[in-house]
Amino acid sequence: MQANLPLADELAALTARIADLLLTHETVDEAVSALAQALKEAIPGTLGAGASLMDTRGRRTSTASTDATILQADQLQYGLGQGPCLTAWAQQATVTVADTRTDHRWPAWSRAIAELPLRSVISTPLSTPDGAIGALKVYSAIPDGFDSKAIRLIELLARPAALMLANAQARDTAQRLSDGLIGALGARDAVGTATGIVMERLHVNRDQALSTLIGAARRRERPLHQLALDIISGGEV
Incomplete structure (x- = not known):
């Protein structure tokens, strides 16, 4: 200057x-x-x-x-x-x-x-x-x-x-809000997909499948969306 x-x-x-x-x-x-x-x-x-x-x-x-x-x-x-x-x-x-x-x-x-x-x-x-x-x-x-x-x-x-x-x-x-929203939407989609997989595997309705996922996540002390990703990848409920 x-x-x-x-x-x-x-x-x-x-x-x-x-x-x-x-x-x-x-x-x-x-x-x-x-x-x-x-x-x-x-x-x-x-x-x-x-x-x-x-x-x-x-x-x-x-x-x-x-x-x-x-x-x-x-x-x-x-x-x-x-x-x-x-x-x-x-x-x-x-x-x-x-x-x-x-x-x-x-x-x-x-x-x-x-x-x-x-x-x-x-x-x-x-x-x-x-x-x-x-x-x-x-x-x-x-x-x-x-x-x-x-x-x-x-x-x-x-x-x-x-x-x-x-x-x-x-x-x-x-x-940051946008990234968080994208992450939240991704987690929601993963849970929805995993719920459908559990419905097919166990021959139960959607509410029963979701309850099964939630119960498994609590027993394993894992976030629900992480368990959902495992199931989508072929993991057991």
């Missing part, structure tokens, strides 16, 4: 790049990782960056960091239940830390990262019309490592990124 671009032009170029990254990755985890790397490259003064998606109770559902130091700082936040990222998510507002060694808002976290080369932080929520779904964060190795332009840039980037990630989450959820 060229540092001499006006903010509007810089934002437009970076938003287009992030849109391309998020829309071309197949999974949410891949998209989050791409977003973290793009932030590191885009925000001047950044030592490392991270992106996290969270559920309504503040538990991470997907997270990515550009290097081990950032990963450690983020894991400490979630392990301790405090830190700028969690605060940005909970308050749905940008949080800035001028110097981690003199900021006392999260004492346990500040002590835990004291030996890490992280001195200043920006964390901003990934906000959608339905609420915050996570947070972005960038770290600098020096106090006051970010200027007002960097803060404004990450805030503006978070808006389209949040919407694209929310769409990616919805797409992943729909795919």
